[in-house]
Structure formats: structure tokens, C-alpha cells
Amino acid sequence: MPALRIIPREQHIISRKNISKAALRVLYRLNEAGYDAFLVGGAVRDLLLGGKPKDFDVATSATPDEVKKLFRNCRLIGRRFRLAHVVFGPEIIEVATFRGTGEEEGNDGERRIVDGRIVRDNVWGTIEEDAVRRDFRVNAMYYDISDFSVRDYVGGMQDLEDRVLRLIGDPVTRYREDPVRMLRAARLAAKLGFRIDTAAAKPFAELGDLLTEAAPARLFDESLKMFLAGNGLKSFHMLEKCGLLEFMFPATARALKRGDEALRALVEQGLANTDERVAEGKSVTPAFLFAVLLWGEVRDQAHAWIEQGKDNTEAWARAALHVVGEQCQRVAIPRRFTFTMEEIWSLQPRFEQIQRKKVFRLLTHPRFRAAFDFLLLRANESPAMRELGEWWAHAQQLPHETLAAALPNHGGAAVDAEIAKAPPRRRRRRRKPTGK
Template sequence: MLNKLLKPLRLLRAGKPKRRMIGARQHPLRADAHISVHALTVTRRLQQAGFQAYPVGGCVRDLLLGLTPKDFDVATNATPEQVRAEFRNARIIGRRFKLVHVLFGREMIEVATFRGHHEGTSSPQSAQHESGRILRDNQYGSLEEDASRRDFSINALYFDIQSNSILDYSDGFADIKKRQIRLIGNPEQRYREDPVRMLRAVRFAAKLGFTIETQSAAPIARLAPLLSAIPAARLFDEVLKLFLSGKAAACYPLLREFGLFEPLFPATHRLLDEPSGCAERLISRALINTDQRIEQGKPVTPAFLFAALLWPVIARQAERLKAEGIPPIPAMQEAASIALAELTRRIALPKRFSLPLREMVEMQERLQRRSLPHADILLSEPRFRAAYDLLLLREQAGEDTAGLGAWWTDYQCRDEQQRRQMIRDLPKTTGKKRKRRPRKKPPSDHARSI
């Protein structure tokens, strides 16, 4: 009861956001021309049921920038249960942050209930860690409260499909014109509520070609270590968004600038400033190649990306193990295990990606064994192409492989007879079989009798 009485006072102290109506004459968006048919269906049906509902966030932002939205989200004052009751093709997901997914074939419309301000850490609807991180966020509120709870001003724009106007509570429309990323509210408090917002700030800046507003950028480097408290599975999803959205090469220098790469890849970070510069060049080229493949519509796999991000660490560890007398392939296998064990404490890389990663890095050693039939067996293996591409990246980064990449490039283009000649032309030390230790002779009958 006391919380209900104090709530208006808190809003007054915090400063109730002022709504600005961006009329249809001030922007080019029109509901029937720009908003997804299914998003319109969801919005209209909720409105007909007596609820408020608006397309919101990234879809409005991207349309204003002339981009094609990846998906459409709808915000409403209907609870998740009320939304599901309106749509037979809907399901409630999430515990930390309940949402409703309304499915229309391949298109999914995500519906979120307006979020309100947290009333304390003991509420069953919301919970907050002593560090400020929000653990559970199902405290529902008004449209005005929802706008103030969103992360960035450019993501807090609500589109009114009836009047084709935009509801703006945080000057997000102006920030789009200024091409800047600005956090709503106190930056330090908002980053502490959810440290992943620091990664999102970098991702949006890279994706849109925006700058991060000065006050929003100021605390990032200092608060970057807070990412260590984020669940490893969630960080894996965020890394995929950073590096597999077509703007990886633009994200990477921003991650380095704001100290966000280190908490994600601590072992790799320790090798980036070495005088040779190989690690830095390898990662940069891998990210550029990833962006190019995405632009060309070619498939990309997290396994290859993580192999490139971890290769400097794995190669260094493998050299140490070989110096201790461990054979090359077992040394590479053990080095990969050590690197992956450290990574998974920060980023939960699923086995469907970690297993092919292991095969790729192990093949870096096997590619040096150019003999028959070993070379042809390697060429037919499913991971050969990825391992070969990683080899070429290593060479482009300045790593000395004694022309191994060029040899395999040539080998793939030759016929069977020419391949055999290529192997015969190799120096005798290359591909030479290891001498087997002579077997001990079994003891004689005389020795047995003794």
C-alpha cells in the first residue's frame, strides 16, 4: 500500500518524461506501406480488445533511417497472459523478462508488456542484485514508464498506426537526426542494471554508423568488468550479434576502445599488443572476411569465427606443450582443450561449434603432413575447407608457414598424377615417416625356462 502511495512522488522526483508527438508530416512512415502486415494484425487486434498497442523500437528506428527492419516488435499494456488469450498462435517465453511470440508462418511478432519502475528487490515480479543488475523484470507499468525504462532513446519510439504519428518520450527522433547513441537516464545506473547494454551500445554504433554520446560513453571502460557477471549463454548470443550481423569489422575496434573485448576473450586480449601484430591482424582479417561472406549471402559458422579468435592462444599453448616433448597433434588437441575451457567460463560455446573448432585447429598440424595417401584423405574430409581457410588467414596475418597455403591451393587444382608429382617434389624431410622403435624380441625358450 505504501509503495502505491509513494509511486507518484517517485515519478515526480525522477521527472516524468514529456511526450512529443512527431506528426505524419514530419516523417515518411505510413502504417500500410511500411509496417509488417502481421505486426499490423497484432496491433489492431489488441487495440480492438481495448488495449494500447504500438510497433516500437528497432523497427521504427530502422524505417526512419531507410533500412529494412529485421523484425517487428509490439509494445502493449496487455499482460502476457492477456496477449496469449487473444492469439491461438502465441506462446509466452522467458522468466527474467516475459514476452509473447505470435507466430505467422516464418514471421514472428514479439509482444512485450509495458515495463514499470522497480519497487524493491523482494517483489515476485521484479528483482535486483545488490550491484544494481536486474535479475527479474516483470513489473508492469504505463506507456510513459515503459519509455523511460528502454535502453537507448533511438529505441524508445512508438508508432501510432491510426494517425501515422510517432510518440517520442526521450528525444529519440532528434538523436536519429544527430546520428548518436544516447542512453536514457543515468548511464552508470542503466549499465549496472544490465551490463549487456554496453555491448548493445557498441553494436548499434557499428551497425548504424552512429557515435556514442559523450555521457553514455564515459563509464563504459570502467564498468566493462561487470560483464563477467552475465550468464555465459547470454554472452554467447551477444557475441553472435556483434560478429555475425555484417558489421563485425566495425564492432571490433569499438570493443577494444571501450575495454569490452577483454572480459569476453581475456586470453586472446593478452596477445593482441605483441610486437609481431599477428594476432591483431588475424582477428581483423577474419572479421572482414566474415562481413564479406554475409554481404555476399554466403554461409558463416560461429565455429570458424571462434577458431580465428582463439587461434593465437591455441598456437602459443601448443608450442609450449611441444617444447615439453608432447607430439604435435596431441599438443594441438590439448592446447584447444585448455583454450576452450577458459573461454567457456565467459562465453558458453555449444558443442555443435566447439567440436568442429577442435577439428579445424587440429588439422593445422595435419596439413603439414603432405604424403600419400594422407594428403588425399585430408582433402576429402568435411572440415578441410574451413581448416584451409584458417591456414590462409594465418598466412595473411604474417605467420610463416613455409608456403603451406600456396602448396594446398595448387594441390586442389591438380589431377591425380600431378598431385603425386607434387608430393615427390617435396623436400625429403617433409612428410617423412617417423622411425618406429624396434620391437623387442620375445624371450627364447631357454630364457623362459630360466
């Protein structure tokens, strides 16, 4: 283990101007009360890289009960990992007591390991012990509020300079302790543009199936961090590269292995569009993204049941139910999202029904916009699908009367030539008043 390296204020770029005011209040109050208090983890890593962290975590020598006595706006959470949350309006500062390395039970808590996995960890220790208990070396640096220095106990600063992710300790042991660390390695490598150290990546093939035993609710949270934080496409590619996609999204991995290039284009474009919306500060929903990721399997199963003579509506409903049920055993997608996913999928065949009543009924459906955006992603499936997307895009611009007059009352799924020719209604501009 590398020797302690203390980087004084003048030799690093962290400025208190870039640290949350709430986090600074917590750090200062702990320090003034006589406790050691440090900003720690991803916030320190990102600040040293010139980034802007979203979350600020604090590590301290104070126990959770001692933290609670200092802050009236504090609540204690967790049994497996006892933590203090100090609440400032919408912002929560997570405060953790230094974890120890011992396995013995003590007065202040306990550490329990079952089959190599940590199931409880409430033994307090020193900052040195806390550092070696963290996952990656780049996440184990501490910003000291008492003198504004950065403390590096494990070589994290060198890894930042080398742009590499190295685990602290034996990789197999650390992954067995917490299999989700494998996903975190892929996510951080994608987010930071780092490579994963060979020793840290080697156990993925052997231990990847441990992810099937991880709590599905926890994997849902991890999937949001991967795909809805602006690095979704990179994270997806990294999951594939690391061989971990099949353990998190088995249906997606199966569908892509069938070699459907149009499906790959749809998935990658959907992820890229989500990244773009995040970058522009626009809202994103997990429902649309999960609908994209699982589309290939749903579509193939629905078509297979239709070929067996099943009713169209029933086939799509059964396919959605089957695929969502399997996926939720791995990643616990809440019902409010799976309901939207199922609607997006079920509306896809309705876009092919170019009849007056059905077109206007679809245009007024609450999920029309999401389903239409999904239809546009399907452009690479065939020239006919691309033409269909263009037809619906144009139809939305037409006056109600023009569209109604051009649509047949019954039958006909072909694109109407008259609609394609009809120009969209122009908006009349208001004349600006002239100043005198």
C-alpha cells in the same frame, strides 16, 4: 527529460510497406480489441534511418494473458521478463506489456532488484513509464498503429539526427541493472555508425568487469549479434576502443597485446570475410569465427608445449581444450561449434606434411574446406605460410593422377616444384547446339 514529441505521418518516412505483415496483424488486432499497440525499439529506429529491420517488437497495454486470449498462435515465455510470442510460421512477433517503474509487488507480477541488478521485472505500467525503462533514447520511440504517428518521449529523434547513443537515466545505474548494455552500446554504435555519448562511455573502465558476472549463454547470443550480422569488424574495433574486449574474449585480448601484427591481420581479415559473406547472403558459422578469434592463444600454447617435448597431436589438443575451457566460462559456445573449432586448429600442422598419403587423407577430411580457408588467413605469418597456402590452392585444381605422381611417398615438407609447374586440368566446354 524532454517533453513528448509526436511526429505525424507526413513528417516521417516509416511506411507500412516496410513493416512485417505479421507485425501489422498483431498491431491491428490489439488495436481493434481496444488496447494501445505500438511498434517499438530497434525496428522503429531502423525504419526512421531508412533501414530494413529483421525483427519487429510490439509494446501494448494488454497483459500477456490478454494477448494470449486474442491469438491462438501465442505462447507465453519467461519468468524474469514475462513476454508473449505470437508465431507466424518461421516469424515470431515479440509482444511486451508496458513496464512500470515501481518496485512494489503487484497482482500482475513483480519487480525485484538484487545488488542493483534487475532479476525480475513484471510490473505493468504506462507507455510513459515504459519509455524511460528502455536503454538508449534511440530505442525508445513508438510507432502508433492507430494514426501512424511516431511518439518520442525521451529525445530519441534528436539523437538520430545527431547520430549519437545516449542512455536514458544515470549510466552507472543502468549498467549495474544490466551490464550487457555496455556491449549493446558498442554493437549499436558499430552497426549504426554512431558515436557513444561521453557520459554513456565513461563508466566502461570502472564497470567492465561486471560482464564477467553475466550469463555466458546470454553473452554467446550477444556475440552472434556482434559478429554474424554484417558488422563484425566494426564491432570488434568498437569493443577494443571501449576497453570491453578483454571481458568478453580474454584470450584474444592477451594474444593481441603481445603485438603480433600477423595475428591482428588474421583476425581482421576473418571478420571482414564474414561481413562480406553476410552481405552476399551466404551462410556463416560461429565455429569458424570463434576459431579465428582464439587462434593466437591456441597456437602459442601448442608451440610452448611442443618445445617442452610434448607430442605434436597432444600439444594441440591440450591447447585447444585449455583455451576453449577458459572462453566458455565467459561466452558459452555450444559443443557443436567448439568441436569444429578444435578440428580446424588440429588440421593446421597437417598442411605442412606434404606426403602422398597424408595429402590425400587431408583432402578428403570433412573439415578440409574450413581448415584450408583458415590456412589462407594465416598468409601474413610468414612467406613460407603464404607459399604453403598457394601450394594447397593449386594442388586442389590438379587431376588426381598428376598430384599423386608429383608427391613423395615419405618425408619432405617442402613445396614440390613439379606441382607448382603443372597446369590445372581444363574443363572441356560443351558445344552449344546451333538453332535453325
